[in-house]
Structures are given as C-alpha cells and as structure tokens.
Amino acid sequence: MLRDLVADREIRAMNDTAFAVTPALREAYASGDDEELAEVAMAEAARASLRLLADEQAAEENAAESGSDDDGETPVRRPIFRRAVIAADVDGATLRPDLDDAVVRLSAPIAYDRIASVHVDLAEAEPEVAKAVDVIDAADLGDSDAEFVLGDAEDHQLAWYAAQELPFLLDLL
Incomplete structure (x- = not known):
C-alpha cells in the first residue's frame, strides 16, 4: 500500500477506515492531552x-497453494512484517462509534501532500510483528x-519518517 501511495500520489484507506482523536476517545480517557490521545x-x-x-x-499463502503466482521467473520476495501508520491532515471524516472510540470513516482518498508523517517498525521488530500477525x-x-504476543510487538515503537522520506525508506526495505 505504501508503494502504491508513492506511485499514485494518494492512498485510500481500507474500507475508508482510519483512526483519530475523537470526542469519544477524549471521553474514554479521564486525563490526557491531545498528544497522548494521538498516541x-x-x-x-x-x-x-x-x-x-x-x-x-x-x-500470499492462498496464491502459493494454488500456484497462481508461480511463473518460474518472478523472484520470491521475503515477506516484510512491519507495521505502518500514516498520519495525515484530512477533512470530511465521520465518527464510527459502532467500531471503536478512535475509528473514523474517511470520505475520500488521502492525497500525498496531506500526509504529515509515516511511522514504520524498525527491522528488529519484525520477529515479534510476524508472531503477532499469526x-x-x-x-x-x-x-x-x-x-x-501482541504486547511483545506493540512494545516496539514505530519510527517516524517525513512524508518525503517514504520513497527512500521503501527502497531500503
């Protein structure tokens, strides 16, 4: 999805679902400023x-079992198990209290120039993240x-990258 973001200069969140500091999230926490609630x-x-x-x-496992991706010429890529979160300034989000306190629905794709930062796991988090995925x-x-097991993965802090660094980060993965 991050590679598509760089290529297409926009990204559409899966099912238009995103996370934000909402009134319900503020209400759920007795204390905490906006920065803590953003965390x-x-x-x-x-x-x-x-x-x-x-x-x-x-x-990928289903494709491998069916043999649909095995053309004999495509190099096998090692799966990358890193969490990624995009922080963006968006308009038109609607609350989704039926899902959770921090969930919102976006009304449109997010343009690249609206992205404030990208947060991605470092390489040392991959073993725990892979276990958490399972x-x-x-x-x-x-x-x-x-x-x-999820807690072990969540103990790793996501690294911060400026939006303009994303193409270089993807080259390094």
Whole structure:
C-alpha cells in the first residue's frame, strides 16, 4: 500500500477506515492531552496494520497453494512484517462509534501532500510483528496468550519518517 501511495500520489484507506482523536476517545480517557490521545489512536492504527499484514499473508499463502503466482521467473520476495501508520491532515471524516472510540470513516482518498508523517517498525521488530500477525484474530477474540504476543510487538515503537522520506525508506526495505 505504501508503494502504491508513492506511485499514485494518494492512498485510500481500507474500507475508508482510519483512526483519530475523537470526542469519544477524549471521553474514554479521564486525563490526557491531545498528544497522548494521538498516541492512543496511533496504537489502534498500528494494531489495524497487523490485520492488514495478516490479510496480505493469507492472500500470499492462498496464491502459493494454488500456484497462481508461480511463473518460474518472478523472484520470491521475503515477506516484510512491519507495521505502518500514516498520519495525515484530512477533512470530511465521520465518527464510527459502532467500531471503536478512535475509528473514523474517511470520505475520500488521502492525497500525498496531506500526509504529515509515516511511522514504520524498525527491522528488529519484525520477529515479534510476524508472531503477532499469526495471532491477531485470536487476540481480537479475547485469547490472553495471543494478547501477550501482541504486547511483545506493540512494545516496539514505530519510527517516524517525513512524508518525503517514504520513497527512500521503501527502497531500503
């Protein structure tokens, strides 16, 4: 998705779902300034990123099982297990309290020039993130062991990159 963002100069969030500091999020926390609440929304977005990685992994496994991607000439890429969160200034988001306190629905794709920053796991987080990808569904269903594995991944802070650094970051991955 990040490569498509660089190529297309815009990105559409999956199902137009995004995370933000909302009135419901403010109400859910007895204390905390906007910066602290933004960290909560970022953590929710990072967890959602795990779900995207799990979906991508499942699609790749299905393609490998069916042999649809095996043309004999395409080099095999090592999967990259890094969470990524895009911070952007957007207009027209609507609240989604039916999903969670920090969830909003976007009304349009996000243009590249609206992106404030990109946050991505460093390489040392990959082993824990890969394990978290495998158990994200179980954690969502309340499995305490899976939630513990998720915690190991979430202990890693996402690295901050300016939007203009994204093409160079992708070249390094």
